[in-house]
Amino acid sequence: MGLSPDILEILARARADLRMGVPVVLHDRAGAVLVLAAETLGAQRLADLQALGGAPVLAITARRAATLKARAYDGDLARLALPSDARLSWVLAVADPADDLRVPMKGPLVSRREGAAHLHRLAILLAKTARLLPAALVLDLGDGAGFAAAHGLTLIDAAAALPRLTETSPLNPVVSARLPLAVSEAGRLHIFRPEDGGEEHYAIEIGQPDRAAPVLARLHSACFTGDLMGSLKCDCGPQLRGALAQMGHEGAGVLLYLNQEGRGIGLANKMRAYSLQDQGFDTVEANHRLGFEDDERDFRIGAEILRRMGFSAVRLMTNNPAKLAMMAQNGISVTERVPLKLGENPHNRAYLATKAAKSGHLL
16 A cells, blocks of 8 residues: 555545535446535536536435425435536525525425435435535546546545444544543543544543443533533533532542534534524424434444443443443443433423433433
8 A cells, every 4th residue: 555545544535625615536336426515515616517417416314305305215315306507505405404494495306216326325424424414416427536536536435435434433542641620630631533533532530440340431422512611502511510520529430522512413513403493493303404313423432432441331420321222232331320410401491301202311
């Protein structure tokens, strides 16, 4: 391989390209496609795409298709034919639900049903991992490698990329240092970096937990609005501080701070969901209208960090049964569920009720 980038490095480059509105090329033995993220699409790039001819489609998830009353013939996604006179405003209106109520009519939407959809599926997954709206313009190409070389575009081997986008990236410890905290002067911060170039994750260790005994632990997903800004729309900030306080009181514990903002959809998409909630949709409905699942987080990351730190059993501070199941599936024994019911207020009462009713949280 020499100095050439491997598939992880190529995918990291591709995510950066999509976030800047630059196309990428996906290819395998069956064919090749040009991919542009709908969210970052510009008018000139759309015109350039249309000038290539062919039959481009807008690939969206089945969740988004259900909102738009479009046929999802491919099961988990729909391939919508791009009208020959489509403007940028049409693409963005289909991909982004911001104006669904103001401009409900976007059709007729014609869904493709012929041909394979696996590269379209990969295009949506790539957009998701770039923290963009899960929608992509896709155009079939003849010679994918030649097209990518001629235009200086990132070329991605789909067969090599798929497992890297669906599996948890290996994590490597970067550094750890003593960090005295208000809840305990015996604090230590560990930094873990994924090999795929994604966001780093943190472990806050309180005291000196016995690696041979179940450790009091919490998997906490980053929440800029709740953890830092004191948002009243969620219970994240009180849960974060409450978990650390209990660990400080007991003298030992590990809080994993995972950079999976907005249940794994990123801060920008979380704010889009908040905007939809202001229109009357609950948190699950808002995620679905955006094209996401209820929860896009990967809790396997937490299990791997615990293993890397030498822990095999936990007393898990959580109200989420999915975290308990994930730990067991990934080799971490949960000897006790420690409830963490904090932070309810008039602004988040409906949000918490939805988590209990639709996501099974034990509240």
